Amino acid sequence: MKLGLFGYGTIGRGVFTLVNKLNKKYNCEIKKVFDLPFKKDELKELLVTDINEIINDDEIATVVEVLGGHDLPYEVISRCLAKGKNVITANKEVVSLHLQEFISLAHENDCSFCFEASAGGGIPIIRTLIDNLKVNEVNDIYGILNGTTNYILTKMADEDLSFEDALDLAKKNGFAEANPTADLEGLDIVRKINILSSLAFSGVINNDDIYHYGITGVNKNILNKIKELGYSLKYVASSYKNQDNDVLIRVEPTIVKANHPFSSIKYEFNAILYTGSTNDNLMFYGKGAGSIPTATAIVADLVSILENRAYIDFDVKNILSVNKNIKNPYTYYIFDENGNYEVKSNVSDEALQNAKFYARIL
Amino acid sequence: MKLGLFGYGTIGRGVFTLVNKLNKKYNCEIKKVFDLPFKKDELKELLVTDINEIINDDEIATVVEVLGGHDLPYEVISRCLAKGKNVITANKEVVSLHLQEFISLAHENDCSFCFEASAGGGIPIIRTLIDNLKVNEVNDIYGILNGTTNYILTKMADEDLSFEDALDLAKKNGFAEANPTADLEGLDIVRKINILSSLAFSGVINNDDIYHYGITGVNKNILNKIKELGYSLKYVASSYKNQDNDVLIRVEPTIVKANHPFSSIKYEFNAILYTGSTNDNLMFYGKGAGSIPTATAIVADLVSILENRAYIDFDVKNILSVNKNIKNPYTYYIFDENGNYEVKSNVSDEALQNAKFYARIL
Numbered sequence: 001m002k003l004g005l006f007g008y009g010t011i012g013r014g015v016f017t018l019v020n021k022l023n024k025k026y027n028c029e030i031k032k033v034f035d036l037p038f039k040k041d042e043l044k045e046l047l048v049t050d051i052n053e054i055i056n057d058d059e060i061a062t063v064v065e066v067l068g069g070h071d072l073p074y075e076v077i078s079r080c081l082a083k084g085k086n087v088i089t090a091n092k093e094v095v096s097l098h099l100q101e102f103i104s105l106a107h108e109n110d111c112s113f114c115f116e117a118s119a120g121g122g123i124p125i126i127r128t129l130i131d132n133l134k135v136n137e138v139n140d141i142y143g144i145l146n147g148t149t150n151y152i153l154t155k156m157a158d159e160d161l162s163f164e165d166a167l168d169l170a171k172k173n174g175f176a177e178a179n180p181t182a183d184l185e186g187l188d189i190v191r192k193i194n195i196l197s198s199l200a201f202s203g204v205i206n207n208d209d210i211y212h213y214g215i216t217g218v219n220k221n222i223l224n225k226i227k228e229l230g231y232s233l234k235y236v237a238s239s240y241k242n243q244d245n246d247v248l249i250r251v252e253p254t255i256v257k258a259n260h261p262f263s264s265i266k267y268e269f270n271a272i273l274y275t276g277s278t279n280d281n282l283m284f285y286g287k288g289a290g291s292i293p294t295a296t297a298i299v300a301d302l303v304s305i306l307e308n309r310a311y312i313d314f315d316v317k318n319i320l321s322v323n324k325n326i327k328n329p330y331t332y333y334i335f336d337e338n339g340n341y342e343v344k345s346n347v348s349d350e351a352l353q354n355a356k357f358y359a360r361i362l
Numbered sequence: 363m364k365l366g367l368f369g370y371g372t373i374g375r376g377v378f379t380l381v382n383k384l385n386k387k388y389n390c391e392i393k394k395v396f397d398l399p400f401k402k403d404e405l406k407e408l409l410v411t412d413i414n415e416i417i418n419d420d421e422i423a424t425v426v427e428v429l430g431g432h433d434l435p436y437e438v439i440s441r442c443l444a445k446g447k448n449v450i451t452a453n454k455e456v457v458s459l460h461l462q463e464f465i466s467l468a469h470e471n472d473c474s475f476c477f478e479a480s481a482g483g484g485i486p487i488i489r490t491l492i493d494n495l496k497v498n499e500v501n502d503i504y505g506i507l508n509g510t511t512n513y514i515l516t517k518m519a520d521e522d523l524s525f526e527d528a529l530d531l532a533k534k535n536g537f538a539e540a541n542p543t544a545d546l547e548g549l550d551i552v553r554k555i556n557i558l559s560s561l562a563f564s565g566v567i568n569n570d571d572i573y574h575y576g577i578t579g580v581n582k583n584i585l586n587k588i589k590e591l592g593y594s595l596k597y598v599a600s601s602y603k604n605q606d607n608d609v610l611i612r613v614e615p616t617i618v619k620a621n622h623p624f625s626s627i628k629y630e631f632n633a634i635l636y637t638g639s640t641n642d643n644l645m646f647y648g649k650g651a652g653s654i655p656t657a658t659a660i661v662a663d664l665v666s667i668l669e670n671r672a673y674i675d676f677d678v679k680n681i682l683s684v685n686k687n688i689k690n691p692y693t694y695y696i697f698d699e700n701g702n703y704e705v706k707s708n709v710s711d712e713a714l715q716n717a718k719f720y721a722r723i724l
Contacts, residue, residue, distance in 0.1 A: 018497065018640065022497075122640075122641050122644070123644065124490055124493065124494060124644075127493065128486055128490055131486065131489065131662060131665075131666075132486060132662065134662065134665040134669075135380065135384075135658050135661045135662050135665060136658060158621070258626070259520070259626060259628055260626065261623075261626045261627065261631075261647055262626075263626050264620070264621060264622065264623045264624075264625050264626045265623065266621055269623075269643070273647075278380065278484075278654050278655070278657075278658040279484050279648060279649075279655060279658055280649065280655075281631070281647075281648060281649065282484070282485065282486075282646075282647065282648040283645075283646070283647035283648065284644075284645070284646055284647070285623055285635075285643070285644065285645035285646070285647065286641060286643060286644040286645065287641075287642065287643065292640050293640070293641060293642075295640075296497050296498060296640040296641055299497045300493060300494065300496065300497050303493075303496040303497060304493075307496075307673075309671045309673075311669075311671075
């Protein structure tokens with residue numbers, strides 16, 4: 001099978017390496033790589049600088065999209081699916097916004113749309129969840145879905161660093177981007193919990209409907225107080241659906257008790273825990289980002305295509321109402337600058353956001 | 363598709379219930395159930411008391427074996443596979459002893475052999491591991507694979523119970539059998555780590571070659587000492603293969619540090635952690651036993667058969683040498699009755715077994 005690769009950055013290089021290792025067993029080969037002209041030295045005759053050279057190449061049956069951003073990936077993915085090419089992507093922004101459209105296009109054109117790497121990075125959660133949903137109804141999902149923020153919170157708690165020092169260290173060690181806003185404010189997590197919830201609850205969810213509150217307000221005093229209480233602080237996405245298809249999805253700092261399996265999820269690791277009708281409390285743990293873990297997830301999708309077992313049963317029959325008809329039932333620690341706190345329930349989002357910092361109790 | 367069910371005990375009943383729920387979507391139906399004559403009241407005309415009534419029924423394409431024990435399940439599985447029937451089993455004893463034979467039979471007769479429920483219970487580890495092995499080489503595996511012993515150790519540590527009281531409580535709450543020897547001495551875990559290691563390392567492993575040491579020697583003094591040190595005690599199976607196909611598999615009490623993801627695996631929960639060439643540190647967590655989790659794993663296998671995506675690529679090209687050519691590199695806490703301890707490396711199995719109790723450091 002001939003492949004087209006869109007994007008030759010960190011993840012694209014990882015995919016390139018792993019696909020070349022697969023080569024002998026599966027007889028697949030990257031025929032063209034789309035990127036900017038300066039990659040010519042590395043890619044030689046494989047490089048194309050016009051997306052149409054891949055999209056219109058009928059010999060290319062499967063493409064991998066790891067460009068980043070929205071507009072170009074959206075164009076590439078939708079046009080390739082319309083041409084009947086299988087598409088594999090790691091792009092959580094595009095997947096969270098257009099999952100339903102991509103899956104419809106794949107169905108109409110008898111090809112596969114695979115996005116294992118778009119949530120949970122190297123953790124094989126998408127396929128596992130799809131499989132498990134055949135025999136299990138998911139009640140709720142909890143995720144530590146962002147390596148940058150979990151790394152910062154772990155460093156602060158375990159090595160008594162300030163927020164700023166922990167963030168600098170994350171940048172230095174490659175766990176935070178130069179502009180970390182999407183990570184620190186929860187936008188990255190919003191996209192991932194959207195994808196997981198859309199699958200688990202069979203519906204379309206708008207990123208804009210998902211509540212999120214960042215971790216930038218945390219300081220040493222607050223973390224020390226949480227440690228004194230015997231708890232740990234995690235940045236958790238939670239998602240819950242009731243029988244009326246009302247969904248409550250919140251991304252917010254969360255206090256977990258010592259015996260909760262999230263308490264030992266440290267540094268850049270991610271975890272997804274869900275409870276269901278027949279499988280209560282399944283948790284999956286691993287690296288949520290990074291070149292090789294992400295490339296591994298992409299190549300796992302590729303192997304499923306090569307073995308004719310890629311699939312997605314995505315049912316959008318439910319019209320989900322997100323964060324509209326469900327009252328927030330959770331209890332919160334509301335902190336001041338010095339780590340003093342009040343414990344409150346029935347508190348409005350506005351009141352939460354006016355605090356120096358707050359954390360939900362899980 | 364018509365199904366045959368061998369065994370109508372706790373798990374068989376769970377399978378029966380879940381299959382009936384699948385019915386509409388997949389058009390599958392349990393045609394005959396083999397069990398003893400006294401189940402007639404419950405099963406009515408579905409009951410058969412002669413295994414041949416299912417084995418020789420050509421309309422039955424798939425059978426589920428949940429009889430327990432060895433001889434009858436072995437006969438049922440091998441004869442059904444030889445007839446080209448798909449077989450699903452939860453029987454870790456039989457799978458650990460005959461995996462290679464069953465897979466060969468399935469290949470020869472163009473049917474599927476599925477055993478998701480045989481290790482890790484409700485955790486979908488077998489399929490995930492098989493999938494992941496397409497893109498990842500496993501270096502080593504660690505497992506908390508027995509709910510009974512994890513329940514006992516958690517109750518002792520968190521509620522200061524004696525071993526005897528914790529065992530009684532486990533029996534009372536349905537987490538321990540009347541004769542718990544296979545659990546307490548590690549035989550149950552030996553079978554599960556055998557199955558996982560056979561898959562991960564592509565080879566045949568004899569249960570008799572796997573080192574195991576039970577947890578019956580632990581007492582409150584020892585557990586309190588481990589807690590004082592800030593650690594927790596788990597009953598861990600570990601498995602490691604080097605480049606020469608020498609494998610080290612040990613089932614032994616193990617001390618885990620507070621930041622290890624195993625430290626928050628409590629009560630009847632199980633977890634499997636493995637590290638590999640491209641996916642380092644993946645962990646899967648859930649209920650390892652129980653009627654509904656186990657039945658869920660069985661029905662997940664059934665759905666994979668109904669959707670034509672059941673498979674097993676099991677390669678036995680490697681002749682593994684288990685616990686023969688690898689020196690034990692681990693460090694141990696060796697305890698006396700009062701919880702006093704020495705820390706030692708390079709210690710013989712004989713010396714370990716002569717201690718009141720010991721635990722490896724992970």
